[in-house]
Amino acid sequence: MSTSPKPVKKVPIHLQSAANRVYIKNGEIVNHDKSFKADVYIEDGIIKFVGPASEITIPGGVRTIDASGLMIIPGGIDPHTHMQLPFGGAVAVDDFYHGTKAAVAGGTTMIIDFVLPNKHESMIEAYDKWRSWADPKVCCDYGLHVGITWWSKSVSEEIGILCKELGVNSFKTFMAYKGLYQLNDSDLLDVFERIRHLNGVAMVHAENGDIIAKNTQRLLAEGINGPEGHELSRPEEVEAEAVHRACVLAHQAACPLYVVHVMSKSAGIELARARQRYRGRYIMGETLAAALGTDATCCQHLGFDHEAAHVLSPPLRPDKTTPEFLMKLLAK
Numbered sequence: 001m002s003t004s005p006k007p008v009k010k011v012p013i014h015l016q017s018a019a020n021r022v023y024i025k026n027g028e029i030v031n032h033d034k035s036f037k038a039d040v041y042i043e044d045g046i047i048k049f050v051g052p053a054s055e056i057t058i059p060g061g062v063r064t065i066d067a068s069g070l071m072i073i074p075g076g077i078d079p080h081t082h083m084q085l086p087f088g089g090a091v092a093v094d095d096f097y098h099g100t101k102a103a104v105a106g107g108t109t110m111i112i113d114f115v116l117p118n119k120h121e122s123m124i125e126a127y128d129k130w131r132s133w134a135d136p137k138v139c140c141d142y143g144l145h146v147g148i149t150w151w152s153k154s155v156s157e158e159i160g161i162l163c164k165e166l167g168v169n170s171f172k173t174f175m176a177y178k179g180l181y182q183l184n185d186s187d188l189l190d191v192f193e194r195i196r197h198l199n200g201v202a203m204v205h206a207e208n209g210d211i212i213a214k215n216t217q218r219l220l221a222e223g224i225n226g227p228e229g230h231e232l233s234r235p236e237e238v239e240a241e242a243v244h245r246a247c248v249l250a251h252q253a254a255c256p257l258y259v260v261h262v263m264s265k266s267a268g269i270e271l272a273r274a275r276q277r278y279r280g281r282y283i284m285g286e287t288l289a290a291a292l293g294t295d296a297t298c299c300q301h302l303g304f305d306h307e308a309a310h311v312l313s314p315p316l317r318p319d320k321t322t323p324e325f326l327m328k329l330l331a332k
Helices: 096-105 123-134 153-165 185-197 209-221 228-233 236-252 265-277 289-293 304-308 322-331
Strands: 021-030 035-043 046-051 063-066 076-081 108-115 141-147 170-174 201-205 257-259 283-285
Touching (some): 096 108, 108 123, 123 141, 123 153, 153 185, 185 201, 185 236, 201 236, 209 236, 236 265, 265 283, 265 322, 289 322
Parallel strands (some): 076 108, 108 141, 141 170, 170 201, 257 283
Antiparallel strands (some): 021 035
């Protein structure tokens, strides 16, 4: 049983005063479906009014912001962050304070981070650990996905506790990181079926871990051991094959699937085909800002530090048309 309290809405200190009142006038509101001119009144961190100035009487003691010529955009939700994540003998440089402080400064008002248990570690204990890291530090609302890094009867039982008692309904699986997080197809089917029964959402890191392991051995034997070997070990088709396989497995289990960090044109095509094949049911996906803003050619032959700073999995692709292609897929 978890010792963590149930998730609560995090209200920053500066929003806890009853006197906190903000009036934003003359701006253009941009929502997901349309944009329009309107004023916004906020009290105690809650939007109380959206509409024309003629329809609201503003109380005294209000901070007024003139947004003439500016856009008023809802706070962003980043559904894929890794704050102070221990991985590969290192720890992510952003902890839950610095990372969420930067998020708020950039207009992101909620994050969803990942609990990643070690193999054979209790998922509940890992969840409690992440809560202990995050609760005292976060500057904005946050939620948690939980990774399924190994499979057993106890893991299946703990998924039920996480979902029914602790508010977690999204679980990340891995087809990569052989020997660490990777699950085989049989285990993935079992996981997807369990998540379906709980009305949850499965997430997947889609790369063929067996091929990557083989390629890594070959590249190291050839003396290629720098950042340039990363993309060589996991080319586009290795990602695309795994995306296709993950979509088929999820469809067979009738389980909703969210494919994380789609980084290549061919993987994006496989995801789009699955959505069309299954008529939009079950299958969703995301890409990264890095994949939309740059490509692998920007970091080649510029020294170890620069190249290493651009290593991620799946990697940036050398095809310069990738960012525009992925942006078009998002638009659709």
